Amino acid sequence: MHQLCLPMGLEENDMDRLDQIIGRRRKVPRDTHLYRMNDPFTNLYAVRLGHFKTCQVNAGGEQQITGFQMTGELLGMDAISTDRHHCDAIALEDSEVCEIPFHRLEELFGTMPTLLRHFHRMMSQEITREQSVMLLLGNMRAEQRFAAFLVNLASRYTTRGYSSTNFQLRMSREDIGNYLGLTIESISRLLSRFKKEGLLKVNNREIELLDMPTLKAMAAGTEVCP
């Protein structure tokens, strides 16, 4: 957790000061909200355990999942601009977060440039992550999107020390479809097709990736035409 989240690279002394402001841990049961759109912003949240999704809704009631967050990732940075949350954050399984009171974090910034720098990197990373999703949604075809999704999960599980080829999907097909701008039926068909083509095994939400090179090539848009 400390390798992924805010404290990265801090000296022990600074680490203690950070630990002191980090608020209580909060359990978030599956399918419940960590926060809702328009809630006033007081805390950032670091995921300690479990998985979340963040989603936007517009006036017409259309919903878009804008991301899936796992252990060590930070939630709530989109709320800084207006002091209100811009999306809902919902636990995909029983989860746990640390509350990080943002005003107290700001107080530390003045004397802890390393912390501040790391915070900026995390916000910037969120911006580039979203740009990749824009590329995916704007230019890729269904099979590319789905391949990119799987490759992205694999790489994030690797970072966390888990298997990059065997993992559980924590989200429903519907969530995946919504995130990728596709329907649940399309996701289901893609899974079946990838299975038939020997790219992966799938059993309910259990996934085993069998052909990472091809999946990566599909995701990058460099796959040779079949």
Place this chain on the structure above:
Amino acid sequence: MHQLCLPMGLEENDMDRLDQIIGRRRKVPRDTHLYRMNDPFTNLYAVRLGHFKTCQVNAGGEQQITGFQMTGELLGMDAISTDRHHCDAIALEDSEVCEIPFHRLEELFGTMPTLLRHFHRMMSQEITREQSVMLLLGNMRAEQRFAAFLVNLASRYTTRGYSSTNFQLRMSREDIGNYLGLTIESISRLLSRFKKEGLLKVNNREIELLDMPTLKAMAAGTEVCP
């Protein structure tokens, strides 16, 4: 410019200190790069004059325009995470920017909490802007996307003191299509249809919006079905 960009709400004293680190102005002729993907990151850029587009390219050569920037907007925040730019920034017309050396900006953060807070708001705003685009690309149909695009431009021109109904598109149909995940032909057809339906007038790149309420309703997804 000062109302939109970093200095917002600074005291005169602080404003001077900020002005001192702001680097030279740089002219960027139409169709030339302000920076390219993978260029090392040294400066943020504040647009003083003109318009830019930022675009991503993946390994397969697919390109996605991730945003259009106008006067007072900040470019380059996605480079902080890795010290390299993640996208190309290209001038849509002859333009001018201020260079903001990021390391010197960081030096000010320690003693200018107001500046820091404003910087955080700008990064956060970029995150929420991108989330809106994700909603657009993931869930909206072509006419909604295009309406949302026009309404967004209108509101940004309003903020800058220009007409919200009469303005020039600085980007080609192709750029618009790429940004919205549509083809140039689709954009052309949508323009023709909106014109026929009396929502706008169009003459080359000159736009006059005639029915903002309907356009807004379309963008929000609350338009009554025709």
Place this chain on the structure above:
DNA sequence: CGCCGACTTGACATTAATCAAATGTAGTGG
């Protein structure tokens, strides 16, 4: 005037959505 690039328009093809069952899975209570 004539060329070029940007844009428009039309005909047709394709992708993924929609609609409709069928099937599978997990949980519940007998």
Place this chain on the structure above:
DNA sequence: CCACTACATTTGATTAATGTCAAGTCGGCG
């Protein structure tokens, strides 16, 4: 343990939206 239900997923048939391809038209500029 087994029916029974509710919900998630898969699969098939069809349709609708948008992409692709192919002419054209327009406007600016040498």
